[in-house]
Amino acid sequence: MTLVTMMTAHYQDILNDNFWLPFTPNKDFRNDPKLFVRAEGDYYYDPDGRAILDGVSGLFASALGHGRKELAEAVHRQMLTLDFTASFYRGHPGAFAAAKALSALLPPGLDRIFFVGSGSEAVDTALKIALAYHRAKGRGGRNIFVSRERAYHGVNFGGVSLSGLPNNRRNFDGVGPRVVHMRHTWLAENRYSRGQPGHGDFLADDLLRLITLHGAENIAACVVEPIAGSTGVLVPPVGYLERLRQICDRHDILLIMDEVICGFGRTGRAFASQSFNIRPDIITLAKAITNGALPMGAVAVSRDIHDSIINAGGEREIEFFHGYTWSAHPVACAAALATLAIYQEENVFAAAGALSGHFLQRLFALQGQPLVTDIRGYGLLGGIDLAPAANAGQRGYEVQKKLFDAGLHLKSTGDALIIAPILVTGLERIDRLFEILTRVLSTIKP
Structure with missing residues (x-):
């Protein structure tokens, strides 16, 4: 049957x-x-x-x-060529090709790609990268993350800690990284706003309040979705993301944008950070990277962050003790390459x-x-x-x-x-x- x-x-x-x-x-x-x-x-x-x-x-x-037949054919070819190899100590051509194709769509300089298996894994990976970066810079005390109420950043323990959705975190609280939360950006006076609402840029100053309370020297990164998607599509007020970027720059705090939902054209550009003209330090990606054909995610990292971590290790030492069995899975890479090609060609x-x-x-x-x-x-x-x-x-x-x-x-x-x-x-x-x-x-x- x-x-x-x-x-x-x-x-x-x-x-x-x-x-x-x-x-x-x-x-x-x-x-x-x-x-x-x-x-x-x-x-x-x-x-x-x-x-x-x-x-x-x-x-x-x-x-x-x-x-999409193009994706099915690409996956079928890859299954018969190289169905699987882990990326520990070994590489394969598809991983390098997929990273290069993805980097061509990303903001300039965010072209160091770490592949994972999902959006949740991408978020946890981004948090580890942020911690590793600060340690490489001699700032090992920076281990607090700033998130927002009503945020959704996946369901691994890192993402649950960042979460601002009560039902997602109440049964699992207190077991992940240390996270403090800013207010969300929904305001009653912005009801029925088409596009970016006009009020609420001042909410970004919550980050300043948390810096005053906890000390910038203890904060690793601020993690936000450009548009908070799963909570009901909270579009950022005019000037809000710009203000977050300025505060992060002033206090050497990394800005991580979670584009698992917004990425790959949802806002009319490849990524929402481009639509809002904000350059984050790290972007998390997944979902539409393979058109949903196969599970895959990625973390796009600035060259400075990548190079700082890599250069902190010895010549034959593992610089970043992190990765997954499915990182850069050959068949997922083939699906990503076919998907990214369609985005460009069409x-x-x-x-x-x-x-x-x-x-x-x-x-x-x-x-x-x-x-x-x-x-x-x-x-x-x-x-x-x-x-x-x-x-x-x-x-x-x-x-x-x-x-x-x-x-x-x-x-x-x-x-x-x-x-x-x-x-x-x-x-x-x-x-x-x-x-x-x-x-x-x-x-x-x-």
């Missing part, structure tokens, strides 16, 4: 108790399962063959749409920027819907706050389930809906997305 035949059987023949779904109410899922069996272009398909529009690019990963980032105006127009047309309490958006990324039900998060969860039944796949975090359409989608599919969303929201009373 083929997989497709098996998956088109009755739903209860598919489900079992062996698979533990992540970030999912497992008991409710088994009572009301939502399944995909294949994907093509802008659409997923359920076991009954029903098309479901992908309004969040998988999970911000499938920016080029699903089923001018995807510019095309996404051209779609942004229509996307944001349709997004902000939802203002006035009784259930909607705020809307935020930038590029091809949008967030919608919903009036909560009796329990926090219940409304968002129920709405995304109803959207699935209506033929639209979106992400919800708490009572926020998150929209991130495929970058190479068309105007008619953006319209279709908002037609379904409007219809479903109109049927629910606040």
